[in-house]
Amino acid sequence: MPPGISIGVVGGGAAAVCLIDALARTEGDPGSLTVFEPSPHLWRGRAYQVDSETLRVNATPDDMSVRAGDLGHFERWLETRDRVTGVASGVDRISGARFAPRPQYGEYLEESAYAALGELRRRGWRVDIIGEAVTSAARLPNQVLLRTGPGQSRAFDYVVLSVGGDSPKDVYGLGGTPGFVGDPYPVAGALDDIGENEHVAVIGSGLTAVDIVLSLAARGHQGPVSLLSRRGVLPGVRQRPVHFALRHVTPERIRTTARDRSELAVEDVAAVLRAEFRDAGADLDAVVEEIIRVDLEDPVDRLRRQIEEVDSPQMGMRILQRAVPEAGPDVWPLLREEDKVQILRAHYRTIMSLCCPMPPSSASVLLELVQAGQLEMFSGLLDIVPGEEGGFDVLAADGTEFRADRVISAVNASEGRIPTGALSLVTSLVEARAVARHPHGGLHLARATSRLTSNGRPDPRLYGLGNIAAGALFFTFGIPSLVDRSQDIVHAILEHSSTVEAVRQEATAVAA
Template sequence: MSRGFSIGVVGGGASAVCLIDALARAQGEPGSITVFEPSANLWRGRAYQTDTETLKVNATPDDMSVRAGDHAHFERWLETRDRIVGVRDGVDRWSGARFAPRTVYGEYLEQSAYAALGDLRRQGWQVHLVGEAVTSATRLTDRVVLRTGAGRARAFDYVVLCVGGDSPKDVYGLTGAPGFVGDPYPIADKLRTIESRDHVAIIGSGLTAVDIILSLAAQGHQGKISLLSRRGVLPGVRQKPVPFELRHFTSERIKSIAEQRRELTIDDISAVLRAEFRDSGADLDGVVEEIIRVDLEDPLDRLRRQIDEVDSPHMGLRILQRAVPETGPDVWPVLREEEKVQVLRTHYRTIMSLCCPMPPGSAGVLLELVEESQLAIHPGLQDISAGEDGGFEVLTAMGETFVADKVISAVNASEGKIPTSALPLVTTLMRSGAASRHPHGGLHLARATSRLTVNGRPDPRLYGLGNIAAGSLFFTFGVPSLVDRSMDIVGSILEHAETVTSARAEAVPVSV
């Protein structure tokens, strides 16, 4: 029987690894932790499962550490691995920066998780891994009961929802059609059905689409590749890293301003950003223009220009790419509602394309394929339908039609959408009044603690981490954000547990 409190973690992907590492570092009173993960990708999640090494992490090692306050944690792990395997892979030929294969990052997540669990065991914690899906939850007075599909029930003092994201959407109802691939991962398996001269159409133009194109190129695909989307916006191209620290647009500064007023406007945020840009000698107006011109500039012209700007000395985009994931979660909850709606409707996907850029090497491969007339980008996608005699008929807004042999969906699920696999669990929480849906996606959470909230009241027993917080926070899926929120959650749990323990001690009558 554990001497301390118990924590149930629903989901065993990257967010759970960050949480467990934060808990191990906190050195709190030992209790028990149970992780529920039904898939074979424990600790790796869907994004970092075992796959081809063609797929790269789209950030440098210092942005991928699961260890709070230690940006070099992943980099040191990579250096150790390099010495063992004798290969230093993932170095970008355009920028010299390193973008590790995603399957290698999955190894790092696995080893970090088991190392943290080992630390917890040495501290006296009980650790349990359950390979079952949680299908329902019941909020009792001081506990949360989780039930799995197998019918087993376990009660916990605290529960953290780390349910991850969803698989691609089948927007055009192609499921079941011969030649349609609804979920491209793991790519090494899913592309085996593609013949070398097939005309492959890819729905979507984000990072998943880039993964598919790079993998087709790596396996020597000779047929045409058509990239289909409504806007034709590719991910931005990451510039060569330049070390710097935010001085104005920090969480501490935003929290300080928020203490003085209930809501902030975009003008308030812009004033802080302008100070950041001014002190760095950067041009904020240039970044604003970059955001506005996305739908006005030809996608290939934008790709060429951004490749040419990989070594740019201008810091504007680098500041934006640091500020959004680091400070965005603190800005979003205090921004006026009407301005949140404006950002989501008008600029969200553009900002994400700039703040989640692809490595320059990936962009270079895309451009080479375009110049060889193998890859074509088709914005204005209207419809795709399965042909009666096989193949797929594609229709664009310009009236262009053509036939593809195979279609692969790279359409990401809406940010903040509750994953299909987690819907039964989340539905039971909402029906019982223990959770509430956020109008912008995910669940209502408290900014400072990531506690689930209902009617503005935070629940000290229930927490959300990752995409499930997308409506309440902003940029919830990057590793730096997961690390920061994990620290918030662990701190909140330990503080509440200490308060409960003290209250119980005071309630015990003293024998004379």
């Protein structure tokens, strides 16, 4: 790497940690790294901030390592922590797998970030952390200018946008209404003033909704809890981990399949999947049936059945949960547009519910609450309005009406929606035609390099990491995906900077 190269990173969450760790493990001359993060949750992001230990990551340690090529990095960190504290927290009582508390994972992110920054400084890098939001940007001939306020700007050779996701949507316009919680995190504060006998309605049925229910239960809440959503689809239940490697649904195989054609059809991908399932002795039809029956099966029956299948020897769901995050980013850009539209409209949330499952013990607590009559799940939610005498009136499609004392939003922002805090920055780049919005969300970027594109031309100075790539890629938010994309970005920056330096040296020699 040529001396003096400068990199600006917009966003200081988990994605930035993966990027910085990848950068710290490369060789080359020192440069400068500047990270912009205005929130108080530096390195942790919204998901892993200091909060209740009830909240758990939904993946085992080998899927949570920020270090490329080292799946045991987080697990060793946990083992060290266990020796110090004398407690191994997060061990699932049903499967025996470990799902660490999310605040603990936030500690791991912090320590990993500072260790990587320390390594960069040791090698002579200048590192700056700016606690301000980037409000706009401009593309200069050979740099990108980032502005943080009136008269405040810095120019960088390379810029990576890792702005994270947005806060929950206020679907029913309840913001400001007494008793409404628009953002449940941190739950340690958001749930503090809820009376133990109050009826709590939770909008949503995904992982955030599960967090809220488990947190209420852990606090000894005695009142009824209602999960309200349009479809009533809970996250799937993670089966007991089984170590295996994909043989067919791999980035290399996908690229080979697509080598002689401009795009892939769903049938092409299905053929590769069938080969994977055949070699593993797994039943692909059973997985297809699981996807189809999501909207047909009663959510409680589905929850009970999936808990019973935690120890299933069948590998089908495990293959799906490995294949989607690992090969999804490679498959998605190659698919026909009509297939992408169909998947997003008909199957996206179902696939996400199955590929981002909850720990079995979390599912067990939900079922126990249902059986005790404390937790109910309602699908076909039509409306929620403030009651005339306080509280909220809830109306479901089947005619069910009831009054809730509190309403908590667990509705995740639309995938790929530009976060409110980054909207002015992205808008400035779009208006300057430096980047382009993707019709399925986020920004256009090149799969192989994560370079942001405009009019189909990848920009070697601008990169996107994380949710901002939604639309262009599939499954952008998991740690393994962030690690892979971080490697791509660092490699692309190194390659481009080396090329630029070689051209400069050649020009200097000619001039001499």
